[in-house]
Structures are given as structure tokens and as C-alpha cells.
Amino acid sequence: MAVVLPFRDINVHASASRYAFSSASSPSAPTLVVDRPTGDIRLNDGALLGTKRVSSIAGILGIIKLRLDKYIIVITKAQPMGRLKGHMVYKVIATEFLPLRERPLHDLDEDNYLSLLKTTIKTGPMYFSYSFDITNSIQRQAQSNPLLPLWKRADDRFFWNRFIQTDLIDFRTGGGSGGGHQRQHSTQQPGVDPYILPVMSGMMEIRNTAVKGTPLTFALITRRSRHRAGTRYFSRGIDEQGHVSNFNETEQTVLLNDTAGGLGGFAGGGGLLNGKVGGNGGLEMQVMSYVQTRGSVPVYWAEVNNLHYIPRLQIRGIDNAIAAAKKHFDEQIRLYGDNILVNLVNQKGREMQVKAAYEQMIQTLITQPLERKQSDANSDEKIHALEPRRGQQKLDRLKYVYFDFHNETKGLRWHRAQLLLDQLHDLLLKQQYFRGIAMPGDPHGRLEVRNEQTSVVRTNCMDCLDRTNLVQSMLARWMLNQMLTDLGILQPGESVSDDEVFEDVFRNIWADNADVVSRSYSGTGAQKTDFTRTGRRTTAGMLQDVSHGITRYIRNNFNDGPKQDGFDLFLGTYLPSASITGNALLFADRRPILIQAIPYLLAASIFMVLVATFTRRLPDAATLPLRIFLIFWFVVGVWCLQFIYSHGMLYVNWPKLNPLPWATEGYNEALSKSRKDKVVGKWIDRRHERGASSARLSYLEEGKKRIE
Structure with a gap:
């Protein structure tokens, strides 16, 4: 057939x-x-x-x-x-x-x-x-x-x-x-x-390279899930169907004796299409792959944009998310086998709440959880592992490992991440990787399976971006060493890091992966990619991280609303209505006119201050009126800045297609607060709005009902 x-x-x-x-x-x-x-x-x-x-x-x-x-x-x-x-x-x-x-x-x-x-x-x-x-x-x-x-x-x-x-x-x-x-x-x-052509979103790089003189094809593919896809602050945690935000599957693949790995030709010959390889001295093509996943912490939580650099964190009760988390891990176990859950969030500060919620969820899901903790001078809780005493049910295939990444690696001591690898060593040996050999003469290019991967490492930090990618690349290098050692390309104790040319390829592909995943979720490339690419922190890399931090702040507050709307449209989580009356001017700004005007007043005040400061004046001109003019506009600018920062939720560019319950609540709360402002509060009234405050977000409920 x-x-x-x-x-x-x-x-x-x-x-x-x-x-x-x-x-x-x-x-x-x-x-x-x-x-x-x-x-x-x-x-x-x-x-x-x-x-x-x-x-x-x-x-x-x-x-x-x-x-x-x-x-x-x-x-x-x-x-x-x-x-x-x-x-x-x-x-x-x-x-x-x-x-x-x-x-x-x-x-x-x-x-x-x-x-x-x-x-x-x-x-x-x-x-x-x-x-x-x-x-x-x-x-x-x-x-x-x-x-x-x-x-x-x-x-x-x-x-x-x-x-x-x-x-x-x-x-x-x-x-x-x-x-x-x-x-x-x-x-x-x-x-x-x-x-019907299926298309994947994510990252893909394919390189023809060599390790210790042995030619091979090295590929890295990251597949982005279409379920609960979105942007950094508008898509967090889990939904009722068990889908988590920023879920990605990353597969590292090595092909040996694949002479068809180049770019020659649009379609390739018939022998290439079915996976046969010729001209390689009769050697069989071997394919090895290793899969990892990443995804947001599977509880109901959100970070609420309010123009502050660090948004307000909200976490709902764990009991509410148990059913959703069961759906999520049931699917993960069905697809990947045992799940080794590596958590990298900070154990102090605001991230501590997310860590505690995750651990409470795992303790609820598995049978008779057994805890193991390690501490040292750097951290009270360097390692925290949770696993079931006896595997009595499906969810007992979850094994949770917390690693205090922030404390252990601060001060540019990235080598300390090896502590996590040591903790996972036995699990990784048991996990293995996939290995298949091309079946000669098979018209469909099928592989004879020699080995299978039996579990998966699911890694997360807060965003599942920078720290996550660094740890994933570390695990990928460890497993690559195992693959090549088993094949005899490396001797026991040797590492791909010893081959400088391949090490450069490996580092750059994984850094590219970090940038692509980060750009799609946060709006910028990943942080600390200078270390991923070169193995050391550089001044240029630190400056780039500062630039990324500023750019993320701007995009997450002012650009991600339309970006989230684009995802919702393309992926079908929002269905446009043909109704003219109920959906007219969906993207119109219905905030009170005075609220809309304040950023323009801020811009005008900055302009006036600059004009007054740098305009040349005649020697005999009076200075007092100019000083009064300068002070007036400076005070106006400071007040505008203070007002915008204090009522930040009124100035975030929210998604306009799908409802965010906490956005609706926060917007109305900020609007009520603005009416109490001593300077302009009495002018911010429903009579002066182009639609009531609830009207600005009413389309969200409308879209939700339409989907249901």
C-alpha cells in the first residue's frame, strides 16, 4: 500500500x-x-x-x-x-x-x-x-x-x-x-x-558535524504545544483540561551513517524519501534520540501586570487544581512513562509560594510520599526529593526533585549545577535513550528498535526559560556522552566537550534553542546565553541581559496583549462573531478619556521641560517666568508619572479577545482607586467614559460564552 x-x-x-x-x-x-x-x-x-x-x-x-x-x-x-x-x-x-x-x-x-x-x-x-x-x-x-x-x-x-x-x-x-x-x-x-499539511511551531536546527573524526548529523527540535499557548504574564499555570502554559518537548537527535543529511535538492531522490541510505559502505544508518519536556508549574497561579517590574503573584488553593493536575500527569505518564519533575524556582522570596504549591500538589497526588532533603552552607534546602514509598497507582510514577539553582550557582558558579546531575544520575541511567537501526529494504523507512527511553525529565523554573534551558542542555550533554560511549565513538570517561569543534556546535544550538523558546513566550532572547555559548559569563552578555530585562518589561506590559490575541485567534481559543451590534469596534479603547489623556500629558510635559531647558534666550530676558514655566511642567510630569505607576493596571495593554478574570477585577479596582485621586479623581466619572468600566472588558465574557 x-x-x-x-x-x-x-x-x-x-x-x-x-x-x-x-x-x-x-x-x-x-x-x-x-x-x-x-x-x-x-x-x-x-x-x-x-x-x-x-x-x-x-x-x-x-x-x-x-x-x-x-x-x-x-x-x-x-x-x-x-x-x-x-x-x-x-x-x-x-x-x-x-x-x-x-x-x-x-x-x-x-x-x-x-x-x-x-x-x-x-x-x-x-x-x-x-x-x-x-x-x-x-x-x-x-x-x-x-x-x-x-x-x-x-x-x-x-x-x-x-x-x-x-x-x-x-x-x-x-x-x-x-x-x-x-x-x-x-x-x-x-x-x-x-x-492537509501539518505544521509545527518551535525550534529546529540540523547540523552535519563530527565527533572525534566520526561524521554524524546532530539535530535539536523543540515542539511548542498548541494547548494553553500564550505570552509570559497572560498564560501561567494549568487550565481545567490539564494543559500547562509554555509546554515544550525538546528532542536531541544523532544520526550516524546518514549520507542524505545535506540540503541538496528540493525533494530528494526516491531512495532518500523512504529513509534508505546508499553510498556509505554498507553501514546501517543509526538514529538515537533523547527527549525532555518543560512546562509551567501545574497549579492555578498568575502574575498580574501592574507596570511594576515584578508583578503581583496570585495562587489559588491547591485543592481546586488537583483534578486538572491529575489530567496533566496522566497524559504525561501515558506518553513518556515515569516523570522526573525537576523544579528550579527560588526557595525564598515571592517564588517560594510557587515552590510550596508545587510540592503540596505532588504530596497530594502520590501515595505515602517519602521526603529526602539535603542542606549545606549555601542553602537550607539544596535538594528536596519527593517519591512514593510504594508504587500503588499510576501517579506514583512521579518523582519530584527540587534544586536550589539560585543559591547554588550564584556568583557565576555554574559548575555547581553538577550537584543536580549527581542527584539524577541513577534515574538517568535507568531512563536510557531511544536507539533504532534502519531496516534495509523497508519501503517505509522504518527502524528496528534496539533501545527505548523509559521516562522523561520535566524541568521548570518560573518562566521555564533561562534556568530551565541551562539545565536541559546539561542533561542533554550527559545523555549524548552515554550515546556516543555506547557506540564506541567515545571511550569511557571521555566527553563530547573534549572535541572543541563539536562543543562549539552543541553550545550554540542549545543557546539558539533558549532564544527561540524565550522569544515566543517572553518577547526577547534568553538570559545568560553567553554562558551557554561560551561556557563563561562576559561583560557583553551581562549588558545583553540588562537589555533583555528592559525589553521584556516593555513588551510584557504594552505589547503582549495583541500577541496573546493573535495566539487565541490562530489556535481557535477565540471565535470571532459575525454579529455587528454585539462585537462592533472590539479593539476600541473604552477607558475614560482623562485616563487615556494622562500619558499624552506626560509626553507634553517632558517636551516642555526639554524646550525650556535647552532653548537659547536673550541675555536681558527675564528668568523668573521661564523658571516658573519649567517648574510647572516638571511638577506636571512627575504627577503624571506617579499617577500612571500607581494605577498601572489601567495602562497595561490587556488581551481583548479572551477573558482574564483577574484582569477584569484588577482593572475595576484600579479604576475605583483612580476616582479617589485628589487632583483628578472627581473628573473621572462614568458620565465621562466612552462606555462604563465594565464595558471595556465585557467582550471577554462575550467571547467566553460564544466558545462554550
């Missing part, structure tokens, strides 16, 4: 009544037709008349319905990233939106929706392959059915465009017409399979 793979060469034909998609290399394949303006989907076996060829595309990203129209999002440009097992992987570079209406209606909210979506897609980054399932780890691929269409094999968590592929998938499975104007049908439509 032939494997059905996505088309690589899709031609787009357009007319006033339809869009038609066909493959030039598969003339016998049916043409996919999307009728305009209804959006109804059908397959056509013959040639379509009355259409003209518009362009050639790399694939269909999906179809999305906004307020007034539906749009087909197509990939117009893709960049080759390298080969894995002979299969080329691409990065999405450019897309185009094809409206179903011939003459699109213009609307402010529709334009905002489109802008949010285009920004989300552009900042991605997103990757795909026509013949290789990059959403699944190598081990899961070895367990899947290679005869299924690629989209059916995809891991739902990392099938980033799953929501906008809904119309095509529903039509394929008989769940609906895709357009909503035809009755549901029960007929399967396998002809649609080659048009």
Missing part, C-alpha cells in the same frame, strides 16, 4: 466563483475546490474550466473564518532547513491570505484580526516536512503506522495549525462540508489527504 504524502507542488487557480488547488506532478489526483463566497469544499475529478492559474504554493496552512469573511492561508515561500533520515524539513517564510469574497468588505475589527494573524504567523517560527512527521519524536514515530496519511500520524499537541485545518479535516472525515452551507455527509474523502 502506497503512503499518502502531502503535495509539494500545488498550483492555485482562481475565479470569481471558486479557488481550485491541484498538483502538477499528480495530474490524476482530484482537484480541491473551495467555492466562493460560501467556503464549501468539494473534490473535482476533471479539469476545471473558467479558472486562471494564479501561483504555485508550498502548501495550504489552513482556512479561517473571521468576522465578515473566510480566508484560505497558503504558504508561498519555504526555506529548506536540512534533512532527517533523508527527509527534507522546511521553515515557513511567507504566507498569503486568499479571501473568499471577491470584493472584501472592510471593517476595523476584521482588519485588526488579519493584522494579528499575520503577525502571529510571521513571528512563528513554523516548520513542516512533506514526508517526515516532525510533530512526533523518533520513538513515537517508530510506534506509529507509517501507512497513515501524515496529518493522521501528527501529535495533536504539536499540530500547530490543527484548528485552521478543521474545515479540510471535517470534509475528509465526513464531519461536514467545511463551509457550513451544505448538510453533513458521512462519506470519507481520502482525496483530501495530500492537501
Whole structure:
């Protein structure tokens, strides 16, 4: 049975009544037709008349319905990233939106929706392959059915465009017409399979390198979950379905005797597509991989933006989150086996609350928890381990290890992180890694499994970014040494760090991983990547961290609202309404006019102070009026700054599509407080608002009801 793979060469034909998609290399394949303006989907076996060829595309990203129209999002440009097992992987570079209406209606909210979506897609980054399932780890691929269409094999968590592929998938499975104007049908439509292209969001780097003269392909893939995806302060903790924020699966892969690892060619030859390797002296291709995960602490918690550099922390009771945490860890155990939970948050200060909540949750979930603690001169609680006395239930496969990363490594003593590795040593030996050997002559490129990874290390800090990536890279290096030692490339006691060229490749790929994951969640590259790249802290790296800290503050308070809205639109956690009355001017600013005016008054005062300070004046000019003018505007500026900082929640750029209960409460609380201001409080009244205070966030509840 032939494997059905996505088309690589899709031609787009357009007319006033339809869009038609066909493959030039598969003339016998049916043409996919999307009728305009209804959006109804059908397959056509013959040639379509009355259409003209518009362009050639790399694939269909999906179809999305906004307020007034539906749009087909197509990939117009893709960049080759390298080969894995002979299969080329691409990065999405450019897309185009094809409206179903011939003459699109213009609307402010529709334009905002489109802008949010285009920004989300552009900042991605997103990757795909026509013949290789990059959403699944190598081990899961070895367990899947290679005869299924690629989209059916995809891991739902990392099938980033799953929501906008809904119309095509529903039509394929008989769940609906895709357009909503035809009755549901029960007929399967396998002809649609080659048009459904699964796309992954995250990070991917593939390098052809060598260790001690042995050539190999080294790859690092981080897959970002589409569930509870969002930005740093608008997506924390866990939801009721058991999904946690900033969940990423990172897979480190090593391929030996893979002569098809270059960038040559768009599609590759037939032998490459099915994973066979020739010209390597008869040596079998070997694939080894090691998987780690990261994710937010699985309790209900949030950090509330209020323009302070350190936001206010809120944690709900542990009892409320037990059911959600059980769902989360049930899935993690089903997918990965035992879960080794490494917690790196600080044990003092504000982070202590998060640590205590996590540990209380684990003690609740496992049977008769056994505690072990270590302390030294640096820390009262250097190591804190929790594990069940007896494995009586599924959740007893959780093993919790706390490491006081902050205290142990402060003063640039990064080598102290080795203490955590020592603590995990036996668990890592038992955990192992995946190893498979290419099966000669297998038409589907399957692997003969020689070894499997039996557990996973799930690492977190507060953001699951900087500290987490440093520890993950340390664990990845340890496991890589095990792999290469088992293969005989390294001798017992040797390390990949001894090979300076490969060590440089390893460090930079992991630093790139830190930057990509951090940029998608916090808005900047990761902190301390100078140490990850070079093994030492530098002055330039410290200055870069300061720059990142300032940039994160600005973006998290003023830019992340629209960014979160973009995620919610693209991933389908918000569904635009076609109602004109209930959803008009969704993105309009409905704060009281005086509240909106104060930042402009601050800017004006700064301008006036600068003018008064640096403007040249005549020698005989009176200085008193100028001094009064300068003092007046200086006082106005200081008051404006103080007002904005004291009522910060009124000036945070909140997400406008999905409800944040604590945002609604905090906004109304800040507005009430502003009415008590001695200077302008009496002028901030509901009569002067463009809509009541609750109106500004009423659309949030509206969106929630619509989704439910």
C-alpha cells in the first residue's frame, strides 16, 4: 500500500466563483475546490474550466473564518532547513491570505484580526516536512503506522495549525462540508489527504558535524504545544483540561551513517524519501534520540501586570487544581512513562509560594510520599526529593526533585549545577535513550528498535526559560556522552566537550534553542546565553541581559496583549462573531478619556521641560517666568508619572479577545482607586467614559460564552 504524502507542488487557480488547488506532478489526483463566497469544499475529478492559474504554493496552512469573511492561508515561500533520515524539513517564510469574497468588505475589527494573524504567523517560527512527521519524536514515530496519511500520524499537541485545518479535516472525515452551507455527509474523502499539511511551531536546527573524526548529523527540535499557548504574564499555570502554559518537548537527535543529511535538492531522490541510505559502505544508518519536556508549574497561579517590574503573584488553593493536575500527569505518564519533575524556582522570596504549591500538589497526588532533603552552607534546602514509598497507582510514577539553582550557582558558579546531575544520575541511567537501526529494504523507512527511553525529565523554573534551558542542555550533554560511549565513538570517561569543534556546535544550538523558546513566550532572547555559548559569563552578555530585562518589561506590559490575541485567534481559543451590534469596534479603547489623556500629558510635559531647558534666550530676558514655566511642567510630569505607576493596571495593554478574570477585577479596582485621586479623581466619572468600566472588558465574557 502506497503512503499518502502531502503535495509539494500545488498550483492555485482562481475565479470569481471558486479557488481550485491541484498538483502538477499528480495530474490524476482530484482537484480541491473551495467555492466562493460560501467556503464549501468539494473534490473535482476533471479539469476545471473558467479558472486562471494564479501561483504555485508550498502548501495550504489552513482556512479561517473571521468576522465578515473566510480566508484560505497558503504558504508561498519555504526555506529548506536540512534533512532527517533523508527527509527534507522546511521553515515557513511567507504566507498569503486568499479571501473568499471577491470584493472584501472592510471593517476595523476584521482588519485588526488579519493584522494579528499575520503577525502571529510571521513571528512563528513554523516548520513542516512533506514526508517526515516532525510533530512526533523518533520513538513515537517508530510506534506509529507509517501507512497513515501524515496529518493522521501528527501529535495533536504539536499540530500547530490543527484548528485552521478543521474545515479540510471535517470534509475528509465526513464531519461536514467545511463551509457550513451544505448538510453533513458521512462519506470519507481520502482525496483530501495530500492537501492537509501539518505544521509545527518551535525550534529546529540540523547540523552535519563530527565527533572525534566520526561524521554524524546532530539535530535539536523543540515542539511548542498548541494547548494553553500564550505570552509570559497572560498564560501561567494549568487550565481545567490539564494543559500547562509554555509546554515544550525538546528532542536531541544523532544520526550516524546518514549520507542524505545535506540540503541538496528540493525533494530528494526516491531512495532518500523512504529513509534508505546508499553510498556509505554498507553501514546501517543509526538514529538515537533523547527527549525532555518543560512546562509551567501545574497549579492555578498568575502574575498580574501592574507596570511594576515584578508583578503581583496570585495562587489559588491547591485543592481546586488537583483534578486538572491529575489530567496533566496522566497524559504525561501515558506518553513518556515515569516523570522526573525537576523544579528550579527560588526557595525564598515571592517564588517560594510557587515552590510550596508545587510540592503540596505532588504530596497530594502520590501515595505515602517519602521526603529526602539535603542542606549545606549555601542553602537550607539544596535538594528536596519527593517519591512514593510504594508504587500503588499510576501517579506514583512521579518523582519530584527540587534544586536550589539560585543559591547554588550564584556568583557565576555554574559548575555547581553538577550537584543536580549527581542527584539524577541513577534515574538517568535507568531512563536510557531511544536507539533504532534502519531496516534495509523497508519501503517505509522504518527502524528496528534496539533501545527505548523509559521516562522523561520535566524541568521548570518560573518562566521555564533561562534556568530551565541551562539545565536541559546539561542533561542533554550527559545523555549524548552515554550515546556516543555506547557506540564506541567515545571511550569511557571521555566527553563530547573534549572535541572543541563539536562543543562549539552543541553550545550554540542549545543557546539558539533558549532564544527561540524565550522569544515566543517572553518577547526577547534568553538570559545568560553567553554562558551557554561560551561556557563563561562576559561583560557583553551581562549588558545583553540588562537589555533583555528592559525589553521584556516593555513588551510584557504594552505589547503582549495583541500577541496573546493573535495566539487565541490562530489556535481557535477565540471565535470571532459575525454579529455587528454585539462585537462592533472590539479593539476600541473604552477607558475614560482623562485616563487615556494622562500619558499624552506626560509626553507634553517632558517636551516642555526639554524646550525650556535647552532653548537659547536673550541675555536681558527675564528668568523668573521661564523658571516658573519649567517648574510647572516638571511638577506636571512627575504627577503624571506617579499617577500612571500607581494605577498601572489601567495602562497595561490587556488581551481583548479572551477573558482574564483577574484582569477584569484588577482593572475595576484600579479604576475605583483612580476616582479617589485628589487632583483628578472627581473628573473621572462614568458620565465621562466612552462606555462604563465594565464595558471595556465585557467582550471577554462575550467571547467566553460564544466558545462554550
